[in-house]
Amino acid sequence: MRGPLLFLWQVRLIAGDVYRAAVREKMMYGFLLLSFLFILMANVPYMVADPKVFENQPALTSSLQIGFVAIHIFILLIAVFVSLNTMQNYLAFERLVLLLSRPVRRWQIMAGVLLGLYQMILINWFLMTSGIWLVVLSHERMLLPFVWSGLSVAALLGILYVSLVVFFYCLMPNMMAGVLTIFVVIAGFGTSSARLVFARFGWPVFFEKAARLGLNALPQINTLLGISMKELRFFHLDIPAGLYIFQSFLLITALGLFSCSAFERRSQF
Numbered sequence: 076m077r078g079p080l081l082f083l084w085q086v087r088l089i090a091g092d093v094y095r096a097a098v099r100e101k102m103m104y105g106f107l108l109l110s111f112l113f114i115l116m117a118n119v120p121y122m123v124a125d126p127k128v129f130e131n132q133p134a135l136t137s138s139l140q141i142g143f144v145a146i147h148i149f150i151l152l153i154a155v156f157v158s159l160n161t162m163q164n165y166l167a168f169e170r171l172v173l174l175l176s177r178p179v180r181r182w183q184i185m186a187g188v189l190l191g192l193y194q195m196i197l198i199n200w201f202l203m204t205s206g207i208w209l210v211v212l213s214h215e216r217m218l219l220p221f222v223w224s225g226l227s228v229a230a231l232l233g234i235l236y237v238s239l240v241v242f243f244y245c246l247m248p249n250m251m252a253g254v255l256t257i258f259v260v261i262a263g264f265g266t267s268s269a270r271l272v273f274a275r276f277g278w279p280v281f282f283e284k285a286a287r288l289g290l291n292a293l294p295q296i297n298t299l300l301g302i303s304m305k306e307l308r309f310f311h312l313d314i315p316a317g318l319y320i321f322q323s324f325l326l327i328t329a330l331g332l333f334s335c336s337a338f339e340r341r342s343q344f
Contacts, residue, residue: 085187086190088187089187092187094195096165097195103157103195106152107203110146114206114210116141116145117142117210121134135214136308142210142226143303143304147300149203150229150236151232151260155236155257157195158196158241161195162188162244165188185334185339189238189331189334192241196233196234197230197233200226207222221307224306228300234327239259239294240252242337243255295323302314
């Protein structure tokens with residue numbers, strides 16, 4: 076096996092090692108268990124006879140809202156804390172020296188780490204989404220495929236969160252990577268409001284263009300959540316879903332490339 080195929084095979088082996096290291100993290104199972112407890116609460120709207128408790132919403136909508144909140148919260152927690160713990164263990168100095176002693180390039184190690192963590196977060200997303208889908212399926216007696224399309228945004232966000240954690244970890248390999256990731260996610264919630272501020276007030280042209288460029292580089296968390304809500308039929312929103320999903324994939328790709336480049340420079344010893 077030679078050339079690109081050898082590189083891909085080596086990346087796949089590293090990704091498998093990282094995935095196995097991630098699923099051995101006890102913290103992941105704690106978060107997953109808590110998420111299932113929250114998802115079980117999605118049965119409550121079907122069990123409560125008084126519709127006023129849920130503001131006269133259909134039971135299906137209220138149930139999906141509970142699942143929506145639970146999945147997005149725990150995807151973030153798993154992506155940040157499990158990814159951080161896995162990298163701290165897998166990329167410890169002793170293990171890193173062993174990895175670099177093999178005929179493998181540094182960018183391949185980081186590419187494998189990213190792919191392994193992506194696999195871990197997608198497995199968790201699938202399990203949580205299956206949980207909420209089975210809850211509503213048991214009551215509605217319909218397949219409801221829009222549940223999967225609506226909650227698929229959580230999978231995209233999970234991959235984005237993992238990419239942010241890995242990117243910041245390559246810059247500073249400590250717990251600050253998780254703190255900075257959460258800070259960027261919080262900033263991503265405010266991009267829509269910040270755009271309104273720049274639209275209402277007359278800012279200098281250079282400052283306004285630079286600020287808008289910076290806002291576009293941030294994860295569009297609010298907009299992506301809006302796309303998910305639209306698909307789940309919570310609200311009727313006019314959002315160009317394709318544009319923002321494509322932008323998110325571009326951001327994930329850029330973070331991955333920067334992570335590989337930063338790790339290549341940091342691991343020169």
